[in-house]
Amino acid sequence: MSILVIAEHDNAGLRPATLNTLAAAAKIGGDIIVLVAGSGCAGAAAAAAAVPGVAKVLSADAAHLAHPTAEDLAAVTLAAAVGHSHVLAPAGSFGKNFMPRVAATLDVAQVSDIVEVVSADTFVRPIYAGNALATVQSADPVKVVTVRATAFDPVAATGGSAPVEALAAPAASPLSAFVSQELSTSARPELGNARVVVTGGRALGSAEAYASVLEPLADRLGAALGASRAAVDSGYAPNDSQVGQTGKIVAPDLYIAIGVSGAIQHLAGMKDSKVIVAINKDEEAAIFQVADYGLVGDLFELVPQLVRELG
Amino acid sequence: MKILVPVKRVIDYNVKIRVAADGSGVETANVKMSMNPFDEIAVEEAVRLKEAGIATEVVVVSAGVAGSVDTLRTAMALGADRAIHVNTDAELQPLAVAKLLQAVAGREQPQLVICGKQAIDDDANQTGQMLAALLGWGQAAFASKVSVADGRASVTREIDGGLETVSVALPAVITTDLRLNEPRFASLPNIMKAKKKPLDTVTPEELGVDVSPRLKTLKVAEPPKRQAGVKVASVAELVAKLRDEAKVLR
Ligand SMILES: Cc1cc2nc3c(=O)[nH]c(=O)nc-3n(C[C@H](O)[C@H](O)[C@H](O)COP(=O)(O)OP(=O)(O)OC[C@H]3O[C@@H](n4cnc5c(N)ncnc54)[C@H](O)[C@@H]3O)c2cc1C
Ligand SMILES: Nc1ncnc2c1ncn2[C@@H]1O[C@H](COP(=O)(O)O)[C@@H](O)[C@H]1O
Numbered sequence: 001m002s003i004l005v006i007a008e009h010d011n012a013g014l015r016p017a018t019l020n021t022l023a024a025a026a027k028i029g030g031d032i033i034v035l036v037a038g039s040g041c042a043g044a045a046a047a048a049a050a051v052p053g054v055a056k057v058l059s060a061d062a063a064h065l066a067h068p069t070a071e072d073l074a075a076v077t078l079a080a081a082v083g084h085s086h087v088l089a090p091a092g093s094f095g096k097n098f099m100p101r102v103a104a105t106l107d108v109a110q111v112s113d114i115v116e117v118v119s120a121d122t123f124v125r126p127i128y129a130g131n132a133l134a135t136v137q138s139a140d141p142v143k144v145v146t147v148r149a150t151a152f153d154p155v156a157a158t159g160g161s162a163p164v165e166a167l168a169a170p171a172a173s174p175l176s177a178f179v180s181q182e183l184s185t186s187a188r189p190e191l192g193n194a195r196v197v198v199t200g201g202r203a204l205g206s207a208e209a210y211a212s213v214l215e216p217l218a219d220r221l222g223a224a225l226g227a228s229r230a231a232v233d234s235g236y237a238p239n240d241s242q243v244g245q246t247g248k249i250v251a252p253d254l255y256i257a258i259g260v261s262g263a264i265q266h267l268a269g270m271k272d273s274k275v276i277v278a279i280n281k282d283e284e285a286a287i288f289q290v291a292d293y294g295l296v297g298d299l300f301e302l303v304p305q306l307v308r309e310l311g
Numbered sequence: 312m313k314i315l316v317p318v319k320r321v322i323d324y325n326v327k328i329r330v331a332a333d334g335s336g337v338e339t340a341n342v343k344m345s346m347n348p349f350d351e352i353a354v355e356e357a358v359r360l361k362e363a364g365i366a367t368e369v370v371v372v373s374a375g376v377a378g379s380v381d382t383l384r385t386a387m388a389l390g391a392d393r394a395i396h397v398n399t400d401a402e403l404q405p406l407a408v409a410k411l412l413q414a415v416a417g418r419e420q421p422q423l424v425i426c427g428k429q430a431i432d433d434d435a436n437q438t439g440q441m442l443a444a445l446l447g448w449g450q451a452a453f454a455s456k457v458s459v460a461d462g463r464a465s466v467t468r469e470i471d472g473g474l475e476t477v478s479v480a481l482p483a484v485i486t487t488d489l490r491l492n493e494p495r496f497a498s499l500p501n502i503m504k505a506k507k508k509p510l511d512t513v514t515p516e517e518l519g520v521d522v523s524p525r526l527k528t529l530k531v532a533e534p535p536k537r538q539a540g541v542k543v544a545s546v547a548e549l550v551a552k553l554r555d556e557a558k559v560l561r
Contacts, residue, residue: 069477070440070450093470097452100405100440109406109525112435122529127434128328132337133534136526175449176479179465183473192471196559222561229489239455239469239490246349246429246489248471254559264327271537275557277549283542292540292557295549305546310560 001030001120002055004081006073006089006099009036009044011066014051016193017090017147019154022051024147025088026155027117031055034162035080037073037169039066045164052160059164064172067181071173074101080167081106081142085120091146092192092248099146108140115151129245129268149192150251150272184238186225191241194224196254199243199270202230203259203280203299210236213300214258216307226250226270228260244269259299262287279303312459312481313368314357315421316391317412317442318350320375320382321432334530346382349427351389352487355494356457357425358390365459368392370419374411376400380510387505388497394510395419399522401515405433407522409441414518416446421482423464428453428486439486449479453488 003025008015018034025032034048037060045059060076068076077098081087087102089095091113103110115133116124122137123145191197198218204210210231218225227237229244243250245268255273260266262278262285270276271290278291279299288294295302322328322337323345329338346354360366371386373379374397383394397411416424426439443450451457451466455474458465459481468475469488479485497505515522543549554560 067475070443070452074444093453093468096436097440100437101444101450103437104406104409104441104444107406109404110435110437110441111526112437125434126534127531128322128337128432129434130534131328132330133532134528135530135532136528138526140525173449174480176451176477176483179476179478181470181473181475233490238473239488240471240473242489245431245434254553254557265324275553275559276537276540277553288542289539290537293549293552294540294542295546296542302546306549309546309550 001085003028003030003032003086003088004084005032005034006077006087006095007034007036007044007048008090008092008094009038009041011038011041012043014044014047016154017092017149019051019157020149020152021088021090021147022053022155023152024114024117026053028086028120030085033058033084035060035077037065037068037076039063047157049162049164050158050160052156054160054162057162057164058167060167060169062169065169067178069173069176069178070098070101071175073098074105075170075173077102078105079170084142086143086145088145088147091148095146099144103144106142106144108142108144109138110144110146111136111138112146113148114145115148129264130271131264148249150249184240188218189222189224191224191226191248191250194252196221196223197226197250197252198223198256198258199226199228199260200231200236200258201228201260202234204231204236207236213303217303220307220310228266257287258303260287261285262290312366312422313370313419314360314366315416315419315424316350316353316357316369316371316386317424317426317438318354318371318373318382318386319347319430320344320373320379321347321430324348324431330531330533334532336528336531344378346385347427347430349429349487351494352489352491353425353427354386354389354391355492356487359492360459361390370395370421372397372412372415374399374403374408383510384505385497387508388502389495393508396510396512397515397518398512399515401522402524403522404524404526405435405437405441406525407520408438409445410520411515411518411522412442413445414520423481424484426484426486428488439484443484449483451477451479451483452486454485455488455490457485457491
């Protein structure tokens with residue numbers, strides 16, 4: 001058995017979710033080969049080579065992979081996948097975009113968003129917003145799998161020294177082209193792997209209040225800022241801060257939900273957090289059913305108090 | 312330009328699902344069914360492109376049991392022109408759906424297919440991307456803004472770090488994200504009109520597609536229940552608990 005792991009990276013280094021995906025690969029067992037597809041991606045390839053347990057790194061370094069399209073990522077993955085029994089990628093917007101193309105081209109199923117490896121062909125994945133867990137077995141010759149990062153503890157980042165081999169990337173696809181990107185710039189930790197997340201809901205009422213109430217708390221705790229769908233839809237917070245079934249999945253040490261009711265779609269994205277705190281003026285709010293510590297009251301009084309109390 | 316919109320009938324997002332006692336799946340008897348919310352957004356986008364004079368026809372397609380016809384009628388009440396029901400009682404996994412849609416696209420020759428990004432039952436997030444690969448078309452997944460001109464679609468996509476814009480040659484597959492638009496409600500007259508719009512039925516056999524599942528579901532279980540904790544009476548008590556009991560403060 002051999003497992004090809006498609007690295008999520010920023011050319012200079014690996015994104016944290018890659019280390020979680022490598023942990024899932026290790027549970028499957030077999031040789032682990034990492035594909036780093038990018039442009040000027042020697043740093044990321046070196047980082048992958050330093051991960052203990054990695055047998056080999058394939059580096060596809062090409063100008064057209066600077067902002068790779070799904071078509072180009074699928075093509076280079078298919079080139080690297082020949083002969084491997086498994087192809088794995090993190091289940092973020094990166095992996096979700098191109099992995100189904102890989103699976104369809106190979107005429108195999110994709111197993112999305114696994115949270116457990118039962119055996120080399122059997123995996124557990126959440127369905128219905130995590131309200132049920134399905135154990136599925138694949139009979140396909142190649143298992144194409146995306147991995148929910150929060151469900152696997154990351155492997156160590158250093159200590160290994162795998163060889164790096166160049167892989168010629170197939171030519172750029174004419175089907176689609178990158179035009180531009182607008183990345184959220186923030187000095188805060190990334191939502192996906194922050195130790196603490198402070199999330200605001202509809203109750204914040206405005207973008208100004210979302211910022212003025214939540215930022216001091218996030219600053220004090222070194223937290224990432226998250227939002228419910230309602231808060232994002234109302235324009236209080238950027239789209240990529242949505243936590244939930246159809247947004248980001250997070251599992252920080254501490255999750256503080258402020259003015260969030262706790263709809264199942266929201267719980268789907270945060271209920272595996274280690275410690276959950278909820279602040280809500282409605283003592284019946286569903287969020288209290290998953291909260292370790294609940295505080296009933298007006299967030300506009302309680303959050304500033306909390307910041308003061310934390311000192 | 313013709314637009315094809317695949318719509319899936321799913322358990323309504325408001326229903327609290329129950330896992331079947333025998334672990335075979337979730338209870339679907341007497342449960343409210345609706346159109347997958349992302350597909351409502353897809354229908355809305357297609358109808359807006361028609362209203363803007365860019366599209367000429369909006370065709371909706373749904374694969375599944377007889378009840379899928381209700382979903383197709385809803386889509387037509389929202390403005391789709393006609394519907395295709397791929398009638399089957401078989402369990403359909405995303406690869407099989409993508410193959411059915413590929414066959415339908417072969418017959419219909421749309422310039423654009425707009426799927427939802429994710430069905431809220433299987434949470435697979437695969438079908439649109441798979442369909443694009445099978446057709447050999449370009450894709451733009453997780454769209455939050457779409458504009459079509461000169462044989463291309465310019466699509467702003469929701470990605471983990473923010474937004475990305477791609478330009479994709481038509482024909483192409485787009486999948487919708489939540490912020491693409493706000494779907495309209497079907498008016499009563501439009502619901503009545505939708506009953507008279509054309510609806511064709513085909514079967515997977517007629518389309519020449521083998522829909523056998525590739526993944527075998529061994530078991531469906533409830534996730535471990537998280538225990539509700541305690542309510543604290545004050546901010547001071549909360550901070551004390553976080554510091555001394557949970558030990559999550561630094
Ligand atoms: C297809 C689909 C996908 C979805 N995906 C997601 C998703 O990924 N993530 C997500 O979050 N949602 C998602 N949703 C939406 C979800 O169903 C809920 O509508 C949403 O989570 C509600 O957001 P909220 O809790 O901020 O707002 P509300 O439900 O309106 O809750 C606001 C809460 O604030 C409390 N409150 C009000 N004022 C105060 C105050 N002054 N102080 C303290 N508390 C106060 C209220 O008691 C209430 O509990 C999705 C829905 C659909 C249909
Ligand atoms: N049975 C189906 N019939 C029609 N369209 C479907 C069906 N299943 C999935 N789709 C489409 O594919 C999208 C993604 O579904 P999935 O890959 O299952 O998450 C949905 O939003 C629909 O647009």
